[in-house]
Amino acid sequence: MREDLRALLLVTLWDVRKVARYKVFLLMRFAWFIVQVSVFAVLISYLVTIRSLGTSGIGYYEYYLFGAYTALLFSISMFRGYEIAEEFEEGIIEYQLSLPIKRRILAIGRTIGGGIASFIYTLPMMLFILLLLGITNPVLIAIAVLSALAFSIGIVGLAINIVFGLKSGDKTDILFGVVDALLVRLSTIFYPLPFLSVFPPYFYAAMYNPLSNMADFLRALFFFQDLKIFIHAPPENLVSYIVGLSVGLSILAMLFIERRVEGGGWK
């Protein structure tokens, strides 16, 4: 048990330590986020209005900021898949599979490590939007951090399942693009759920979408009174969904790596 925990810590730290290597990546993502928040979000917020449904004080800009952060957290967590794809090409995965570490430990360690690393990448962006919105409550910020971490771990679990399952750089690239496009657009990242009710398939897809649940939880956490008309479930249900997603997808990644994955065969 103790050995397992030590191995888990080693694998987790292996992923986390890589954060320092990606300074350029982090800078570019931050720059991209600044553009998104200061150009796209500002212009789009002038173009639309959500106050007609009865929000008080909070406009589309504030609503969208949490969506933009959630979309970014999702993309960066999925991006771990590209890294794993590269590790396959370089033979690092085969090396890791040959280590005297149980596969379930390897899977959990990579999922948690990837989740923490992804969250660290997005931490400057989270602080940036909290600063923009003037949020200073430490308890709420701590809850937001923990929920973002749980969400990130879940999405990394999903990315691991996809990359290990496909074992192809091209297919990974394409599928990630499609998943990203569909999940971001069929969610409440850009638009409040009531506006989707005109298209029932979109409405239900958005309601059960992990991105909607994460973005709406952050909105509920900080601006529940202002935005409750747009939030489809109580905050405790939303956070349960996020934790369930995290645990479920991590277990799925663990089972998959333990039972099915072998070295080689990368296309």
Add this chain to the structure above:
Amino acid sequence: MRSYARGIQIVVMRDLDRFWKYKWWLAGLITMNLTDLFIFALIFNGIVNRAYIDNYLLFIAPGITAIATFASAFSIGREVGVEVRRGYTQYLLSLPLTRFQLSIGRILGGALRGLIYQIPFIALLLILYWSIPSIEKFSIMIATSVMLTISMSSLSITISTAVRSFDLQATMRSFTYFVLFFFSNVFYPDALIRKYFPEILYIIISNNPVSIATSIYRWIFGVMPVEDPLILVIKMIIWCLVFFILGSFFYLRNLMA
């Protein structure tokens, strides 16, 4: 001269042939662009301020058509990136072709991919607007698409040969996509940008190649009037030349390395 052009044609056709092998890639790309149109734009149409835009789907469609060329033309950059990483360029250099032929061929190959990919989106524009432009306007649309795809193909080759890491290439590709997308008039009308943003930012956004192409398409389908379409075409020519020179330079530099 004829054999020189034949050499370029062989490189272009090789790249085109490889394009057809990526059926899933194409399906993925089309899905991404169609989600922008038939999910994002349709839903957004319900919350957009009618004082600015009557129909958001019709407003955004020309912009999606312009940006659609990005991913398909960028596929050539992705391939070039893989070739650089795997040392495949050595094989290309051993072929009885000059380096310049290879360079032009790769750029035009990427451009042709972008053009072919754009055809269904242009057809979609014709259906959505339910109008056929005059021959003059149609020629301008084709010329714009050709210049835009050459620009995108050259830009992607520049990025792929300047950066070698697979994940950094993917990051750069996404970053370029978002900069071109957000700093453009695809999502919002020029009047709104001019009203709320400093003049310098308006100048940058309206002179982005994607914005220029989008404005030309909007003018062709009568969505937005344009003061002087010729100026837009000239700007597009300048972008095309700049990116073409950059792409050729970086590809040649990569071959020499």
